[in-house]
Amino acid sequence: MTTSNPRDHDNSDFGSGTSRTADSQSTVAGGAIPGDAAAPGKPTGIRLDETARETDNAAWLEDLTIELRLLDVSGAAIGDTVASAREFLADAGTSAEESFGSPKRYAAKLDLPAVATAKTNEVALTTGIGVIGLVVFGQTSFPLASGDDDLAVRVWMLVSLVAMALMLPLIPRVIPVLLRARSRPVVVGMIFAGILVGGAGPVLLSVWWGQAVLFTVPALPIAIGAGILLVGPSIWNQVRHNLSDDPILQPGAESDQRPSLGSRFFVVVTNWMMVFYGAGSFVLIFVFSPDNQ
Numbered sequence: 001m002t003t004s005n006p007r008d009h010d011n012s013d014f015g016s017g018t019s020r021t022a023d024s025q026s027t028v029a030g031g032a033i034p035g036d037a038a039a040p041g042k043p044t045g046i047r048l049d050e051t052a053r054e055t056d057n058a059a060w061l062e063d064l065t066i067e068l069r070l071l072d073v074s075g076a077a078i079g080d081t082v083a084s085a086r087e088f089l090a091d092a093g094t095s096a097e098e099s100f101g102s103p104k105r106y107a108a109k110l111d112l113p114a115v116a117t118a119k120t121n122e123v124a125l126t127t128g129i130g131v132i133g134l135v136v137f138g139q140t141s142f143p144l145a146s147g148d149d150d151l152a153v154r155v156w157m158l159v160s161l162v163a164m165a166l167m168l169p170l171i172p173r174v175i176p177v178l179l180r181a182r183s184r185p186v187v188v189g190m191i192f193a194g195i196l197v198g199g200a201g202p203v204l205l206s207v208w209w210g211q212a213v214l215f216t217v218p219a220l221p222i223a224i225g226a227g228i229l230l231v232g233p234s235i236w237n238q239v240r241h242n243l244s245d246d247p248i249l250q251p252g253a254e255s256d257q258r259p260s261l262g263s264r265f266f267v268v269v270t271n272w273m274m275v276f277y278g279a280g281s282f283v284l285i286f287v288f289s290p291d292n293q
Helices: 006-013 018-028 045-071 075-092 097-099 105-109 120-145 155-180 185-209 219-240 261-271 273-288
Strands: 151-156 215-220
Touching: 006 105, 006 273, 045 097, 045 105, 045 155, 075 097, 097 151, 120 151, 120 155, 120 219, 120 273, 151 155, 151 219, 155 185, 215 219, 219 261
Parallel strands: none
Antiparallel strands: 151 215
């Protein structure tokens, strides 16, 4: 492909002996020679600049992909957009930041249509609900295994449930922040430090006054409700989300509508892991309970 880049025209002289070496010497700033006559045609400084630009552009395209995903753009549209941007940057020889601006602004400026797919935020939110169900379900197993009809609600249990319930609405807001800050460890560290500091109060309260019984509730109805909270999210995620939902495709490529057996097995195990753990723990508590020996 013919280009107006002067360096590309210089490359066509490769192998011309003395004239090639003289061109290389005259190109280098300060008269430095980038190696012998067999060295690459481009000076070291230019090659390093191009390598750095390509690395920055690759990171920018990755950020653009994430921003478009957060906007619920279809995988096919994301693949086409990223491929077009990559082709433009390769032809123009410029940086993505200079050509398009920030990935977040460029993704919003494109105003691509969103599609109704299983979102990362949705999966995280339902998983949080499942965790609450797992914790409560596990606590009800102890009185039920010992033949007690009542569940003693202690301070640490109530504090833990309230803390988890308060965190659930924050999950959809925190995930985009973490995704955008994945390459900035300081920001990620500050977020996790804030979570630890915010959770220090409930933890200390649970340690100092955690075993105090506040009230009792019937164990069996609570266990049934907790079981619904535990199983419901797994069923919802299984129906709404799988590996072939909306893959990112290159222009002209076709989606493989049936993932491999190993991939499907991984999705099922990951989706139902908490249910397996909760059911297994419930059975083990009943089997090894002193009252059932």
